[in-house]
Amino acid sequence: MGRLIVVSNRVATPTETKGSAGGLAVGVFGALKDTGGVWFGWSGDVVSETVANAGPTLEQDGPVTFATVGLTRKDYDQYYRGFSNATLWPVFHYRNDLARYERDEYAGYRRVNAWLAHKLMKLIDPDDIVWVHDYHLIPFAEALRSEGVTNRIGFFLHIPFPSPQVLQTIPPHEELVKSLCCYDLLGFQTRNDQQAFHDYIVRSARGAVGEEGEHGDVEAFGRRLRTGVYRIGVFPDEIAEQAKRYESRQHVLDLKQSLEGRKLIMSVDRLDYSKGLVERFKAFEQLLERSPEWRGNVTLVQIAPPTRSDVATYRNIREELEGEAGRINGRYSGLDYTPIRYLSQQYDRWKLMSLFRESQVGFVTPLHDGMNLVAKEYVAAQNPSDPGVLVLSVFAGAAAELSGALLVNPHDALGMCEALQRALSMPLAERQARYETNMEALRRNDLGVWRDSFLHDLRSVPHPGQMSQPQR
Template sequence: MARLIIVSNRVAPISEGGPAAGGLAVGVYDALKETGGMWFGWSGEILGAGQPMLTVTQRGPVTFATIGLTRRDYDQYYRGFSNATLWPTLHYRSDLTEYDRSDFDGYRRVNAWLAARLVPLLEPDDIVWVHDYHLIPFAEALRLAGVRNRLGFFLHTPFPAAQVLTTVPPHAELVRALTCYDVVGVQTAPDLRALVDYIVCEAGGTVTHDGRVDAFGRTLQIGAFPIGIYPDEIASLAASGSEDDVVHAMRDTMGARKLIISVDRLDYSKGLLERFRAFETLLEHSPAQRQQVTFMQIAPPTRADLHAYQAMRSKLESEAGRINGRFGELHWTPIRYIHRQYDRAVLASVFRAAAVGYVTPLRDGMNLVAKEYVAAQDPDDPGVLVLSRFAGAAQQMHGALIVNPIDRVGMAEALDRALSMPRDERRSRYRDMMKMLRDENVSVWRDDFLRALRGEAWPLPETARAGLTD
């Protein structure tokens, strides 16, 4: 059987039960453990001097091949074009987009350099699955190096509307590079429609009803492949983490109060400020909820060297203090804002203890926290998921209370409804979402994509074709 080669910007230092990792890391590692193969990418190390050296290690069926970056490469490829240009654009925040031609040159240079490090490790029948926006030109670099293996790409973020993507000056070069893959996958039907719109209207290409694309002289397959989780594994983690000292202490301090939980990386796409203010509106409009509920926001740090994130952290801390000062009592703190990471088992147990999962990004490719919250619930007495319509998960999780994160009053009303929802309705919504989570778990995501990459599924499954037009 052909090896699976996973390529991502960062090879996450995942350990069983270790700190919570992002959706890409969890989904990819769970997939790779079952198939065996190699995970290749940046080690996370930034070198002050010297030439980065490739390190290869083995962990069970998975080979990890990692390499550091020089400071210049990190600044241009990662901090620059990937996160100052692409990230805000992909999340519909063109107002925050910064562009520098030298950063784009560095982005392409590092992609070519990383591709050259991978080429000697490849075997002729390997299939290569590349992940996320940092590595859009990776296939183009491999093709120029003579690689003829099957190459697939999956975008974990949203794919923006054409009018948004075209605000990035080299947008045509990016999409042309994307067509060097054999299969390109996105999270949802709306993302797929946006990709089709760009190909047809901006690139002058064609797209058939089964996802065949002809553009820039290339033929490839596109589809929507929503990433999932292993819900029963999350349920087990919730049970095992319930004995943790941190969880016990939290329960003791909460007493009989209900808990609203949010867990997000500290990122402007997550809508944290809007979320804080909607909770404030709940306390304003529903006085009966005061002293009866606590909102806990866990926001692990991310990209702390970027000014926008430093400013956002300061603003959130200020807002939490202001709201607590306005409504707090000697025996009650309305908002608990925590800026650190916790183990996955601890987080799963906190999810299980929470009456409401509060997941309201301004824009998100999928958002696995929404899925993990539901999976962690007690089937007999489950909590309620309040979910932004702009998270990819909203396309699947119809048992959630769907909200618009810009509508502060609407979110407050959804929180109030969630806190008072009868148990029978909560159970019904939970059962519907758990069925979906099991039917569309991470193995289904992996298998559907890899079948398309191997050319075994033509046309694509109906779920992958959603969003395509004739």
């Protein structure tokens, strides 16, 4: 069996893979350790052209080689800040109103993908398989194919895939889908995402789709490929152990003391307009307005680390969120009570797990999300004898699995308010039953299942993917 080559926009450092990183880093590093291989991508540094063209920086950790490159300022602006995050990200999250398309940024996006593929060429052996991750790298397989690579190449999309009508608002939408068809296996978070891709193939690309269900073969643009649904997960028992271990640490004791017996609603997200943060604050305001008994008796802690601060839309959402927190606190605060504690800073992952364990409600309400691992982490971190309740958006991929959550529409502030009321007042027996239901789902589809099922299917794909005549 050949090695595994993982390609992602950013590469976790060897230190991060030891426990502080998120799901992607933990999952793929485990697979790399099993087979040996290479993790290739951007280092996160913006460098001079001389440094960028010098070749990948290599760092060895056992059987795993970390290979990273820097981006020039032009490449960063066009590939990352431009087309990836100003065009693809908003459109794929159904926020066309925030999207911007510039031809030179799209050209830069394709140029950087081709450049990255060329950098990887010297690291690939003939029997390796290549696993590419996320929207930054849609043209990556096409670039490798143009370099003569015939290895099996898979792609996993961590964010939603939009409906054909939404995707078509991106002018080069057909080129993007044609690039996706250069992969041998496409993985999606949910059945809806897979169906949206199939709909585009049939309606817009005049291609063909095979059997429906968890897996389906697609024929389009002169190629045959396979699609599948792979629900990324967590290692729930590991999270539970870590949350319990940290629950007596000083940061948890300080929080408990400051709450003075009040109930706690925990919410953790990157600062992003897709997460529904403003809508969440307004729902919490509805709770305080409609249920006076909760004033002074419940606190919402919102942790939202800043991200992409050099993109204007992200600066705007930060200013709006700070304004809403200030307005609501001004309305309902007392001398010894602050309803919303808004923290725009990064926290260690395991510290967050211990805070989840102390809370009575997890409030996770994105407007659109591929999966949302925070929802799964919240459940896994709970104390089985006294678990909190997860209030979860129906537009998170995790909603299809976590049937023990209270599902809400993030566009319905009153509906979210009512769910919070129910969660805060829920009897212990019902909370325990919902927790057990969710934990069963987490264990059934944990991070290892996601990783191993995708790689098994990629190795099983008929090879090569080229075909002479598409079936209609």
